[in-house]
Amino acid sequence: MTDFSRLGVAAIRDGVANGEFKAVEVAEALNTRVAAAKALNAFIVETPEMAVAAAQAVDADRAAGKPLGKMAGVPIGMKDLFCTEGVQTTAASHMLEGFVPTYESTVSANLWKAGAGMLGKLNLDQFAMGSSNETSYFGNVISPWRRNDGGNAALAPGGSSGGSSSAIAARLCPAATGTDTGGSIRQPAAFVGISGIKPTYGRCSRWGIVAFASSLDQAGPMARDVRDCAIMLEAMAGFDPKDPTSLDLPVPAWEAGLNSDLKGKRIGIPREYRLDGIDEDIAKMWDNGIAWLKDAGAEIVDISLPHTKYALPAYYIIAPAEASSNLARFDGVRFGLRDLPEGAGLQDMYAATRAAGFGEEVRRRIMIGTYVLSAGFYDAYYTQAQKVRALIARDFENAWASCDLILAPTTPSAAFGLGEKNADPLSMYLNDVFAVPASLAGLPAMSVPGGLDKQGLPLGLQIIGKALDEQAVLNAGLAIEERSGFTAEAGEWW
């Protein structure tokens, strides 16, 4: 009998289309795996009946000879940041506990239209603010990976899309949605040895996604290989008049365009990413990546992105500023939590509600954002950060004169243990040092597995492309995938 947990998006889609198995068989098998993996805490809500219903509809369409969608019969996990009609959507916060949207996000609606089904809503860092999934109100997500030291230390699955990364690596689902504001698709993908792509800003509609930092937020797919990412991105992307920053462009046929022959492509290696004291396993993986891309026919060139070191501090002004504005909507009046102390007036109700409903990291970021936008400080912090952001984008523009793609590590280290980095917010922020520049510039960027470190933990290679050139990013990802021989997976301890 087929072990459906071993099949990816393409294999499930093709197997269903060819009649090798029924979509319902896949949905039921994965529902069982999800239900048996509670120890990972990857899901906030499980929706087995929805996975089965979507599969039955696909099986019925196939029996009736109707055309099937790009994701027909593929059960997926949905990050709990996407509003799903009739299914609780929390952004992993107490603020939205019990919130049941009366509408569907555009990206999730696109996926259901393509024939995908929903296994459940995936845990994440609260309001997508975090890099380890430790800020969720619904508890930490645990990575399926463990170090090879014989210890059982619980490791971070990365964040904010940590439920997505953990569930895919544990083969609870072949793919899941993620969102990336400053690395939230790429960093968790790297930590668990899977692939994930953040497309160009504007490719995927933000409508119905709980907003964090609107000029940075972008949805994308996470899956176990590059082809599966290409298929799912095609299903997710597309113009949406409901999002004013949505790009009115046709969705390219990324899967059909996959080609790992990189002859004629120039790959830039940014010297500023080779930090002093870089982890030696990371440096070695990066060198391997360079060799693989050369082997695929690409030319390697040294490039400079001189403002790299300022990306993270600029991000930690811009993202909290936008968050403080976006999260002003949580007022205890229209939806979500209300905390009304005895005898309190409206202002006290706002303050009590927001103190009770937001977790510590969310409150911290709202306060930083409020401060940098406040009278007297706006120019010194916010305007300066937006100018630096323009320079970071210009760095990439200049680099494209001598290269077509950029190769760098996704993270400065392998996954860390839960609790190891949350004493000091800054040490957690620094984990996104390689991911944030592409976010600030709105560029497509992908993480693919690059190997294991000395502790036996996965490391990710990041490919950054020109705006709208997801195809080149995916192709370079495929070239790496074909050469890295990455087949390691987490042992099933849960």
Place this chain on the structure above:
Amino acid sequence: MSVDKDTVNKIARLSRIAISDAEADKMVGELNGILAWVEQLGEVDVTGVEPMTAVISNKLRLRDDVVTDGDVRDKVLANAPAKEGSFFGVPKVIE
């Protein structure tokens, strides 16, 4: 620039987030740590650089000035923590 406890309390008030005295004390150190770190942006020469407004150039679209949605009162009220009839309920604001 660094913040003191009065400033932290003021930011909390502007943010409409209630904080205790102990939380304000803790927040002074945390915010100062983060602010000291972002201060390095001041080193960057930004002469003649316009602040970024759109990351991917995109023209803001206009649509016809017609009603395209509405008539969803019950949906809008569905998640209200305290609705009163067809209204959002709030504590008394006028004495």
